[in-house]
Amino acid sequence: MSEIEKIFVTYNDVHKLCQESAQQILDNFKPHLIVAIGGGGYVPARILRSFLKQPGSPNIPIQAIGLSLYETLPETEGGNATPGVPEIPGTKVTRTQWLDLSALGEMENLVGKRVLIVDEVDDTRTTLEYAVKELEKDVEAARKRLNTDKATEFSIFVLHNKDKQKKGTLPSEMTSAGRYLAARTVGDAWINYPWEAVDIDEHDRQAAAAVARGGN
Amino acid sequence: MSEIEKIFVTYNDVHKLCQESAQQILDNFKPHLIVAIGGGGYVPARILRSFLKQPGSPNIPIQAIGLSLYETLPETEGGNATPGVPEIPGTKVTRTQWLDLSALGEMENLVGKRVLIVDEVDDTRTTLEYAVKELEKDVEAARKRLNTDKATEFSIFVLHNKDKQKKGTLPSEMTSAGRYLAARTVGDAWINYPWEAVDIDEHDRQAAAAVARGGN
Numbered sequence: 041m042s043e044i045e046k047i048f049v050t051y052n053d054v055h056k057l058c059q060e061s062a063q064q065i066l067d068n069f070k071p072h073l074i075v076a077i078g079g080g081g082y083v084p085a086r087i088l089r090s091f092l093k094q095p096g097s098p099n100i101p102i103q104a105i106g107l108s109l110y111e112t113l114p115e116t117e118g119g120n121a122t123p124g125v126p127e128i129p130g131t132k133v134t135r136t137q138w139l140d141l142s143a144l145g146e147m148e149n150l151v152g153k154r155v156l157i158v159d160e161v162d163d164t165r166t167t168l169e170y171a172v173k174e175l176e177k178d179v180e181a182a183r184k185r186l187n188t189d190k191a192t193e194f195s196i197f198v199l200h201n202k203d204k205q206k207k208g209t210l211p212s213e214m215t216s217a218g219r220y221l222a223a224r225t226v227g228d229a230w231i232n233y234p235w236e237a238v239d240i241d242e243h244d245r246q247a248a249a250a251v252a253r254g255g256n
Numbered sequence: 257m258s259e260i261e262k263i264f265v266t267y268n269d270v271h272k273l274c275q276e277s278a279q280q281i282l283d284n285f286k287p288h289l290i291v292a293i294g295g296g297g298y299v300p301a302r303i304l305r306s307f308l309k310q311p312g313s314p315n316i317p318i319q320a321i322g323l324s325l326y327e328t329l330p331e332t333e334g335g336n337a338t339p340g341v342p343e344i345p346g347t348k349v350t351r352t353q354w355l356d357l358s359a360l361g362e363m364e365n366l367v368g369k370r371v372l373i374v375d376e377v378d379d380t381r382t383t384l385e386y387a388v389k390e391l392e393k394d395v396e397a398a399r400k401r402l403n404t405d406k407a408t409e410f411s412i413f414v415l416h417n418k419d420k421q422k423k424g425t426l427p428s429e430m431t432s433a434g435r436y437l438a439a440r441t442v443g444d445a446w447i448n449y450p451w452e453a454v455d456i457d458e459h460d461r462q463a464a465a466a467v468a469r470g471g472n
Contacts, residue, residue, distance in 0.1 A: 051267030055456045078318055079305055082298035087451045089295055101352050102294055104320030137319050140353040235303045240271045 045229040048247035049199070054234065057199050057223035058084050062091035068218055069195040071156035074102045077171055078137065080160035083235060084199055088158060106136030109167045133170040139178075151183045152190030161231060162201040162222060169208030172196070176211075195219035204228040261445040264463035265415070270450065273415050273439035274300050278307035284434055285411045287372035290318045293387055294353065296376035299451060300415055304374060322352030325383045349386040355394075367399045368406030376449060378417040378438060385424030388412070392427075411435035420444040 065071065071092070076085030085102050092100050109132070157171055172194055179192045194214065201222030214220050237243035281287065287308070292301030301318050308316050325348070373387055388410055395408045410430065417438030430436050453459035 051271070051450070052456050052460070055267070055450065055453070059456075076298070076320075078320060079302045079315075082292070082302045082318075082320070083451075086295045086298045090452050099295075099324075102298075102322065103353050104292075104294060104298070104322075106318065106320075106356075108315075136317050137356040138358065140322075140356065142354065234267070234271065235299075236306050237271070240268050240275075244268070 045227060046246075047200075047226060047229045047231045048243055048250060049231060049233055050244050050247045051234045053247070054083060054199060055087055058087040059091050061197060061221060061223045062088060064221060065156065065195075065197060066092060066094075068221075069154055069156055069193075071100060071195065072153040073150065073155050074100055075139070075155055075157045075171070075175065076102050076104045077157065077159040077167060078104050078106045080233070081158045084160055084197070085158040088156075088197065103139050105138055105171065107167050107170060108134040108136055109164075133167055135174075139175075150179050150192055151186055151188060152192060154193045154195065157194060157196050158198070159196075160199050160233060162196075162198045162206075163204075165206035165208035165210065167208070168196060168198075169210060172210060172214070193219065195221070197221045197223075199223050200231055201225045202228050202231075261443060262462075263416075263442060263445045263447045264459055264466060265447060265449055266460050266463045267450045269463070270299060270415060271303055274303040275307050277413060277437060277439045278304060280437060281372065281411075281413060282308060282310075284437075285370055285372055285409075287316055287411065288369040289366065289371050290316055291355070291371055291373045291387070291391070292318050292320045293373065293375040293383060294320050294322045296449070297374045299449075300376060300413070301374040304372075304413065319355050321354055321387065323383050323386060324350040324352055325380075349383055351390075355391075366395050366408055367402055367404060368408060370409045370411065373410060373412050374414070375412075376415050377447060378412075378414045378422075379420075381422035381424030381426065383424070384412060384414075385426060388426060388430070409435065412437065414438045415440065416447055417441045418444050418447075 065088070074085050074089060074092075076082055082104065085104075089099055089102060155175065157168070157175070159168060159171075162168055175194060176192075183190065183192070194211075196210070196214065196219065199222070201224070203225050204227075210220065232243065232246075234240060234243060281304070290301050290305060290308075292298055298320065301320075305315055305318060371391065373384070373391070375384060375387075378384055391410060392408075399406065399408070410427075412426070412430065412435065415438070417440070419441050420443075426436065448459065448462075450456060450459060
């Protein structure tokens with residue numbers, strides 16, 4: 041088995057990936073709402089909001105949803121359960137938080153709108169499939185209640201897409217219509233995000249070393 | 257009028273402030289739940305979660321709430337409405353997202369628990385007062401429904417507290433019991449957080465220059 045490539049992503053990398061993608065998101069998606077998938081989507085969603093803000097317009101609202109796919113297995117005590125060490129990927133998605141319909145003014149307000157779903161990584165695609173399907177289901181029910189044919193468009197932004205066999209699928213019209221944007225496409229690498237780093241200076245050194253080697 | 261001091265906070269500063277505060281939070285608060293006040297609380301909450309994770313235990317769940325205090329005034333078109341330029345502080349708090357009670361298993365599950373509220377800055381204290389009061393109100397109602405005397409403890413973590421006249425107040429027992437933690441206390445400065453930087457490299461240079469001058 042060949043060694044898995046490790047990618048070290050600095051905070052400033054994350055910032056710049058959001059910045060360079062923002063114009064494309066404004067050109068193609070013009071979202072009314074950002075849905076941040078927590079915890080990994082929190083940081084890119086907050087950064088994106090700065091760059092998506094238009095002069096004279098209010099901030100694009102962010103709603104956080106919590107979807108948990110990676111879970112620590114009971115037998116990994118002291119092993120995977122430390123910062124900086126990725127957890128074992130699970131197979132089922134657990135909802136820990138969903139849209140706040142009271143603040144959104146009920147799901148009806150999303151009908152006919154453009155919604156940008158943000159996460160840090162598209163790995164197996166399981167979480168993204170879940171998010172898109174469940175959001176579409178809720179909005180479709182609201183659309184029927186309103187008896188309208190106004191479509192809601194969902195789009196996706198991730199920092200990294202791993203080019204690998206996916207377990208989850210996304211609607212084909214989403215990718216064909218350019219409503220799927222990954223700032224970077226990488227191999228089936230082990231991506232170290234900065235918010236998981238135990239030693240952020242060492243993390244940055246690893247990232248700089250990879251750049252010096254022509255990687256990352 | 258004297259010039260307002262500008263503080264430039266880098267992402268790695270934020271990371272390290274969370275890291276150094278995590279042990280104190282584990283010693284004093286041991287939270288069951290993190291409530292991130294969006295959007296400024298998203299980044300510190302996500303970083304804190306890494307450092308609060310205990311071997312063999314699952315991640316501490318994060319619920320995001322959305323409270324909006326700073327609003328762009330209509331007449332500031334093109335002025336304050338650009339990334340990197342702070343907006344005009346508003347005076348009222350708008351709720352854009354609240355706890356998801358369905359995922360939390362109803363508010364009853366918070367009764368007798370320890371809840372850590374996370375935001376980036378304690379400026380006028382208006383937002384924090386709102387968050388604590390409203391969360392306490394919801395939990396108190398749930399406590400009465402359960403007919404128990406189990407108390408729920410709320411604590412606060414912010415990256416920066418501005419040492420200034422506050423508009424909002426926090427319960428006195430919160431501060432006296434050490435359940436209020438600010439990683440840094442600063443003057444009434446203008447704090448530039450990295451997720452609002454238009455040019456993150458220039459932002460970092462400003463931060464480094466301030467350190468060289470013995471500031472920040």
